Amino acid sequence: MSFDYDVIVVGAGHAGTEAAVMAARLGARVLLLTSNLDTIGAMSCNPAIGGIAKGTVVREIDALGGIMGRATDRATIQFRMLNRSKGPAVWAPRAQCDRTLYRRAVRSLLEACPGIELTQGMVTRLLTDGTRAAGVVTADGRRFRARAVVLTAGTFLRGRIHLGTDTQIPAGRAGDQPAVDIAQHIEALGLTVSRFKTGTPPRVDGRSVDWSKVERQDGDGTDYRFSFYDRAELPRQVPCWITWAGEAVKDIIRAHLQESALYGGAISGRGPRYCPSVEDKIVKFPEAKRHQVFLEPEGLDTNELYVNGLSTSLPVPVQLEFLRAVPGLERAKMTRPGYAIEYDYYPPTQLTPWLETKAVEHLFFAGQINGTTGYEEAAGQGVVAGINAVRRSGGAEPVILGRDDAYIGVLVDDLVTRGVDEPYRLFTSRSEFRLLLRQDNALRRLAPLAERLGLLTAVERKVATRRFQEEEEVLRAARAATITPSAAAPVLADTGTTLGEPERVASVARRPGVSLRALLDAAGVTVTAEEAAVVSAGIELKYDGYLAREREAAARLAELAGxxxxxxxxxxxxxxxxxxxxxxxxxxxxxxxxxxxxxxxxxxxxxxxxxxxxxxxxxxxx
Ligand SMILES: Cc1cc2nc3c(=O)[nH]c(=O)nc-3n(C[C@H](O)[C@H](O)[C@H](O)COP(=O)(O)OP(=O)(O)OC[C@H]3O[C@@H](n4cnc5c(N)ncnc54)[C@H](O)[C@@H]3O)c2cc1C
Missing domain, CATH: 1.10.150.570 (GidA associated domain, C-terminal subdomain)
Incomplete structure (x- = not known):
């Protein structure tokens, strides 16, 4: 049989774009086929990337050669490192993004990737050759043949928007057609289908906000970039704003609860527990006096604000009523209402650990259709599916990321082994190797694998090698240098400890709250390494014992995996x-x-x- 492509990726959201890039990096001829070329890389909900565990996933994707980190750096309009006051295992980089810049960045990164052909078309069914996927057919009758197909249709499969109990609109998300034919076709192939739901909050016009009543929140102003390989100029940085939904909002929502699609019985699918609607919050936490609301800019050249914390499926007039009960939003103009959406997903125990369906060979599923929620979770799965679509169709062994290799490994293993009973999102608590799986060391964990698989360019390989050398240089310097009690005193001042006699810098750096950089400076040691390498080396020293224990546990797991x-x-x-x-x-x-x-x-x-x-x-x- 002759094939037009090696891999066809259906859908150009967060899973699809990464799958296409990974396959192309492995030398495959890739067709990225999506229902609307203008929505490539669209963020259906919050214009933000990263956060708890998710930020680490973005760095893992980047280390493997993916584009999410690079696109985020080009679109970041506010950056914050969450959990900075806690241990480094839970540090979480998060970027508020300009939605339009993000989409443009994804599109241009895809277009710069040799081997990817972008085409618009709504896929309605698969072509099969015996028990194998062999291509797709689009609604306009085009047929494309390929050795493997990756389906990443997001919330589009029989998607249905709900606003209140009597407004239902078939849609993939607001403004997009749902994908119905392909959903029916996949079900007819014998895969089990189930329904989940999710929701999004209303947006408001920033010109209608009373800024005197909301609290300003600035970003960290750091030099951080998600990408290890690429150093993009950050756009202009802007603040977010904090306000509250208090008793007045709660009263309005309680009075209209039966009109909510979620509570009035219009929706049967389960929603994300950790990203609840405002109706959910008020019903489930009646004792909470108020709920925090973040006003987040949608972009640099728009006044529109995303009202984070007020996701809802109440009728539009009720949404406006409760919005106006929020301090600062008394005269708010609502630019778009919030809504809930219900969609098909495929219980992921039907997949192998490399995301191929067990029912149809060479057919891969990634993203929201596997029962997950979130851009980063989708993108991480796209990476796994893209790599393995090429490897399986070329007769190579599949690549499985271990639970001790990456959060992406934890995510995929949880999905295919345990399945899901609500939309799955990542947390640091999902991993038993939290200290090993940090955002700062994703390159060290994954670049060697990426290099072995042939995912990296020569320039990227050099960047990785230089970073590893820098970390080694810092560790060597810290182990070799000695610091005197008087030189260490100012560095240790805040810790309430002192040195009795000169000690190795590496040993003093183990003390809680002591910065390796400050010690090296105080000891007069010059290192040429970048700050990020010094931070990573400092973490390795400080958590030496814990890391050794996690590595032992990982080795035991590897025996079982063997x-x-x-x-x-x-x-x-x-x-x-x-x-x-x-x-x-x-x-x-x-x-x-x-x-x-x-x-x-x-x-x-x-x-x-x-x-x-x-x-x-x-x-x-x-
Ligand atoms: C209303 C709403 C609220 C959300 N709220 C949250 C939230 O609170 N928290 C959270 O973490 N996540 C939320 N999400 C989910 C988040 O948007 C997704 O997790 C993420 O976008 C999934 O990425 P994906 O690549 O799997 O799918 P998507 O980003 O949905 O991309 C799917 C792609 O497939 C294309 N496509 C679909 N069907 C076909 C077809 N038959 N042929 C060709 N192309 C096709 C589409 O055009 C699109 O490009 C929400 C999503 C929506 C719609």
Whole structure:
């Protein structure tokens, strides 16, 4: 059979664009086919990238050669490092973005990527060759053939917008057509389909805000960039604003609760617990006196503000009424109402750990359609699907990111092993290796893999090598240099500690609250490394013991992961395992003992018996 492309990616949101870039970096001929070329890289909801755990994912994507970090740097209009006062395991870079600049950056980065062809078209069905995906057909009758297909249709699959209980609009998101035919086609292929929902808040015109009643919040003003490889000029920086939804807002919402699509029974799908609607907040936390509301600029050349914290599916007149009960918004002009949207997703236990569907070979799913929520979660999956679409269709072993390699590994493993019962988003608490998976060391964790896979350019490889050398240089200098009690005194002043005698800089740097940079300066040690390398080296020194323990645990996990479970194991015949374990193993078909161990309902004794049964089965079929 002849193919027009190696990989077709359907959808150019956050998952699709990364999938296309990864596949192209591996040398594939890629068709990025999307229902509207003008909405490539569109942010359906909040114009912000990063945050808790998500910021680390952006850096992981960047380390592997993806574009989210680069696009964010070109569009950042306010940057903050969240959790700076806590340990480095939870530091979380977050950028407020200019929505239009972000979209433009994604488009231009895609167009600069050799091997990607962009085409507009609504995909209505797949082409198959036996049990394999072999291309797609668009609504206007075009047929495109490829060795692999990556579907990243976001909230578009049978998407339905709700405003109140009696306004329902079929849509992929406000202003976009839903994708209905492809949803019906995929269901007919035998995949299980379910429904989730999410929502977005109203937007207001900044000229109608009373700025005297809201609190200004400036960014950090740091030199931070998400991208390790590319140093873009940041756009002009602007503030965000904080206000509150108090008793007056609560009264209005309570009075109209039955008119909400979510509470009036119009929507059945479950929504994101951690990004609740304002109706949810008021019902679930009745004791809370007020809820914080952030007014976030949508961009540099618009007055429109995103009202973060007031996501809603109430009727439009009620939205305006409660908006005007928020301090500072008494005379607010609403530019767009909030709404809720319900859409199809595919329970992700139907996928392998490299995001290929078990039902149809060479068909990959990534992003919101796998039951996740969030741009970063979608983009991280796009990376995995894009790499593996090329590898699987070229006959190479799939690449699985481990839980100790990346948050992306945690995300994919959680999805395919445990499944989802509400829209899944990442948190640092999802990882057992939080200190290993930091935003500052994503390059060290992933650039070597990216290099081995052939994802990086020569220039990028050089950047990575230089960064590693700089960190080594700092560590060497800190271990070699000694600091005297008098030189250390000003650095230690805030910690209430002193030195009794001269000590190695590396050893003093382990003390809580002591900066390695300040110690090196006080000891008169000059290092040429960039500040980011000094910070990473400082973290490695300070958390040495904890890191060693996490690395040991990761090594134990690697041993379990090394025990491969063949795809065709007859789990249902393994009578020494509990029935629940047999059924779950049969459904999920883990690739390793480590993955089997994480399936809820599979006990340590089931695992022990599984090892014995697998060995017996291997002897039988040998
Ligand atoms: C109203 C709303 C509120 C949201 N609220 C939140 C929130 O509070 N918190 C949060 O973290 N996330 C939220 N999100 C989710 C966030 O937008 C998504 O997680 C993210 O955009 C998913 O990325 P994706 O690439 O999977 O899909 P999308 O960004 O939705 O991209 C899908 C792409 O597929 C294309 N497409 C779809 N069907 C076809 C087809 N058949 N043929 C060709 N192209 C097709 C579309 O044009 C689009 O380019 C919200 C989304 C919406 C719509």
């Amino acid at each position: 025990f491969a479970l063949p795809a065709d194991l007859p789990y249902l015949e393994f009578k020494s395992l509990a029935t629940e374990a047999r059924q779950k193993l049969d459904r999920i078909r883990p690739t390793s003992l480590a993955q089997a161990a994480r399936i809820p309902g599979v006990s340590p004794s089931d695992l022990h018996n599984l090892v014995v049964e697998t060995a017996r089965w291997r002897r039988r079929v040998a």
